[in-house]
Amino acid sequence: MxxxxxxxxxxxxxxxxxxxxxxxxxxxxHWGKLAEPVATTTLGFAAAIWVDSNVTKATQVLGTIFWWLFFVLLARLVWCFLDWSHxxxxxxxxxxxxxxxxxxxxxxxxxxxxxxxxxxxxxxxxxxxxxxxxxxxxxxxxxxxxxxxxxxxxxxxxxxxxxxxFHIVPPPGDEDFEDLGDLGDGTGGTGPGGRTGPGGPTPPVSPIVSAVSTDYPDVHRTHNPIQDRLDSYSRPVPIQPPSRPETVYESDDIKRRRRGADTGPIWPQHED
The missing domain is CATH 2.30.29 (PH-domain like)
Structure with missing residues (x-):
């Protein structure tokens, strides 16, 4: 099971x-754990029947001993089955x-x-x-x-x-996992409220990204290979979308210093 x-x-x-x-x-x-008790009990039963059918008055005690041995093996089988089920x-x-x-x-x-x-x-x-x-x-x-x-x-x-x-999200259509379904409730798709701007529908959200956002709220919706290489036990670092190409690890003071050093365009030089 x-x-x-x-x-x-x-x-x-x-x-x-x-x-x-x-x-x-x-x-x-696995049921194979019960194979030995079942086989032993079956052999004990067969041996008890064979001995009991061939005993005489002088060896009748031997048949009784074999039947008692079979009952001991049967009790052991019941014990093993109860232990297995628990x-x-x-x-x-x-x-x-x-x-x-x-x-x-x-x-x-x-x-x-x-x-x-x-x-x-x-x-x-x-x-x-x-x-x-x-x-x-x-x-x-x-x-x-x-x-x-x-x-x-x-x-x-x-x-x-x-x-x-390793926090691996199952691929869409895996029947062994919960079906994610259509996201038409404002979280994505073209349902009511699923808009990013005036009059513009939101593109459908990938079920994998949606599952990650639900199960792991620290993970940003936008992914790239950098985040895939992060340690599974560390907090994922949000990656900026392509519309805002900023370096992930730059702080505000480094950004201002980098922009302040900008001297403008350099005109091409012409040789006389």
Missing amino acids: ALRRSTEVPTGLAPILLPGEKLVTAVHA NWFVATDKRLLLRYGLITHKVAMMPLLKVTDMSYVRSIPGQFLGYGKFVLESAGQDQAMREVKWVPNPDQTYRDICAEI
């Missing part, structure tokens, strides 16, 4: 989420969380800003069955989350988390 960019919070996760925290992904461990790997716009423990509930947490490296490993069975192991590195030495095993659909989960870490 996996959730991406959904406003619906799974049962049991609401107490560990902060007010206003957006859920990016929430997944149970464990969650959660990523929000602020943190990575691992909720686990059936009797004693435990929560491991790592802020996204502390993640210095995140990779995942896919073994040969994981490539066939569709699971992987995440390895997390942070700036601190004591890490509550070091390895997250049995992550289902690791490729997509990895991309979702990295997109949130």
Whole structure:
């Protein structure tokens, strides 16, 4: 089970989420984690039936022992299933969380800003069955989350988390994310109030720019490659539009000094 960019919070996760925290992904461990208990219980059941059908009066106790072993394996299977259904790997716009423990509930947490490296490993069975192991590195030495095993659909989960870490806006038309829709409410387009001057309609605003302005209010609507190279953890520097070509890092006194040194046009020199 996996959730991406959904406003619906799974049962049991609401107490560990902060007010206003957006859920990016929430997944149970891959079903392959239950493969060994299921296979062991199935083999125990087959062995109990075979022994019980071939016992004699002298070996009837042996058949009873096999049935009790099967019931122990069945109880273990139920325990593993309940533990699997209770464990969650959660990523929000602020943190990575691992909720686990059936009797004693435990929560491991790592802020996204502390993640210095995140990779995942896919073994040969994981490539066939569709699971992987995440390895997390942070700036601190004591890490509550070091390895997250049995992550289902690791490729997509990895991309979702990295997109949130680096503030990458999804492209228009991505069905897994919220549809931005038409902006005809005065924020752009040709709807009522969408004008920049007398009688002139505002050109349509790009959905990517609109999403950035909504999710990250510090980011200016006008972008260029300079801002794309800024560190993701620093405050974005507004870039002036082409109609006002000013150097980003010039202060007012430098501008006045530069303009005061202007001597006017230089006339061409003609040789005699």
